[in-house]
Amino acid sequence: MELIQKIRKNAAKNPMRIVLPEGNEERMLKAAHIVLEEKIARLIMLGNPEEIKAEAQKLGVDIGNATLVDPLTDERRDLYADMMVEIRKSKGLTKDQALELLNDPLCFGPMMIKNGDADGELAGSINATGDVLRPAFQLVKTMKGCSIVSGAFLMFVDKKFGDDGVLVFADCAVMPDPNETQLAEIAVVTAKTAKAIVGLKPRVAMLSFSTKGSAKHPLVDKVTKATKLAKEMAPDILIDGELQLDAALIKEVGELKAPGSKVAGKANVLVFPGLEAGNIGYKLVQRLAGAQAIGPVLQGMAAPINDLSRGCSVEDIVNMVAVTANQAIGMI
Ligand code: ACO
Numbered sequence: 509m510e511l512i513q514k515i516r517k518n519a520a521k522n523p524m525r526i527v528l529p530e531g532n533e534e535r536m537l538k539a540a541h542i543v544l545e546e547k548i549a550r551l552i553m554l555g556n557p558e559e560i561k562a563e564a565q566k567l568g569v570d571i572g573n574a575t576l577v578d579p580l581t582d583e584r585r586d587l588y589a590d591m592m593v594e595i596r597k598s599k600g601l602t603k604d605q606a607l608e609l610l611n612d613p614l615c616f617g618p619m620m621i622k623n624g625d626a627d628g629e630l631a632g633s634i635n636a637t638g639d640v641l642r643p644a645f646q647l648v649k650t651m652k653g654c655s656i657v658s659g660a661f662l663m664f665v666d667k668k669f670g671d672d673g674v675l676v677f678a679d680c681a682v683m684p685d686p687n688e689t690q691l692a693e694i695a696v697v698t699a700k701t702a703k704a705i706v707g708l709k710p711r712v713a714m715l716s717f718s719t720k721g722s723a724k725h726p727l728v729d730k731v732t733k734a735t736k737l738a739k740e741m742a743p744d745i746l747i748d749g750e751l752q753l754d755a756a757l758i759k760e761v762g763e764l765k766a767p768g769s770k771v772a773g774k775a776n777v778l779v780f781p782g783l784e785a786g787n788i789g790y791k792l793v794q795r796l797a798g799a800q801a802i803g804p805v806l807q808g809m810a811a812p813i814n815d816l817s818r819g820c821s822v823e824d825i826v827n828m829v830a831v832t833a834n835q836a837i838g839m840i
Pocket of ligand 1: 637638639641642645646650655656657658680681682683684787803804816817
């Protein structure tokens with residue numbers, strides 16, 4: 509996989525500090541060994557240092573260059589708790605509650621980022637998406653100009669699709685039912701992810717079960733309105749919709765159903781109308797077509813924090829550390 513090797517090498521040029529809250533999970537430790545060996549990132553592993561070291565030794569992996577931090581005893585707890593009280597003052601968070609929350613590595617990690625002690629975070633090998641994302645949303649929040657966070661997947665498919673087999677899908681991970689403005693924002697931010705992480709010149713298809721008015725339904729209207737809004741938000745990006753999947757990807761179908769479109773038949777960014785379609789869609793392509801899926805790459809957050817699928821492999825973790833590090837480099 510040439511492209512992912514490039515992403516790994518690029519990360520190694522300027523190693524970022526990536527915090528791994530699930531510090532003594534077996535796959536995390538095995539991945540940490542590879543990340544440190546390839547110098548893809550500087551790692552901060554959260555948990556009890558003695559337990560992490562013992563587990564690493566048992567597995568025969570070398571994590572000697574990682575920084576081990578115990579959220580239960582770290583000297584920055586007091587500082588972080590004060591910061592949390594300030595960040596969450598509209599919600600009435602007390603210092604005692606903040607200190608209690610900091611016992612959770614999924615809360616401690618985002619606070620390290622917030623205080624400039626880490627550049628990015630990767631978690632989710634043993635925690636559900638919501639538990640990884642909620643503290644990130646609440647403490648790190650969205651970046652300027654973005655109102656929501658969404659999740660993209662880098663999909664490596666047959667070379668006849670996308671750009672030499674590279675496609676970006678979104679939202680496949682976060683927003684269950686985006687409204688038209690949110691969908692437009694997802695389209696624009698995904699185009700930016702496609703450009704920043706995989707170097708694509710984005711051609712964004714706004715997917716639907718209808719192409720250019722072939723069906724009439726409020727769900728189709730949502731996509732046509734989102735398409736118009738996205739074009740207004742980013743007039744320089746090629747965006748078209750509403751398009752069915754075949755019209756988006758297959759030249760002959762695109763020419764037939766959406767003649768004159770600069771996107772139809774050659775899309776490399778697919779924006780799904782909702783999370784049901786997006787999440788099921790990427791897994792279908794991954795499982796039935798044997799595509800490699802890297803992600804979700806969370807986009808729209810003020811700092812890179814990414815979530816893994818609990819079924820992830822060691823290789824998936826290494827790749828996602830590299831993606832997170834590249835996002836962090838892009839934010840310097
Ligand atoms: N972007 C930015 N902030 C958000 C977003 C978002 N997309 N969604 C919620 N928030 C914020 C809210 O504003 C709120 O902030 P506040 O406490 O300061 O007011 C906080 O996060 C919690 O919001 P809730 O509405 O209570 O959201 P909840 O925690 O119930 O759900 C979540 C958020 C977990 C992300 C939800 O949208 C969800 O479950 N999405 C689906 C995730 C999922 O299961 N994906 C599929 C699996 S992933 C995979 O297969 C790879």
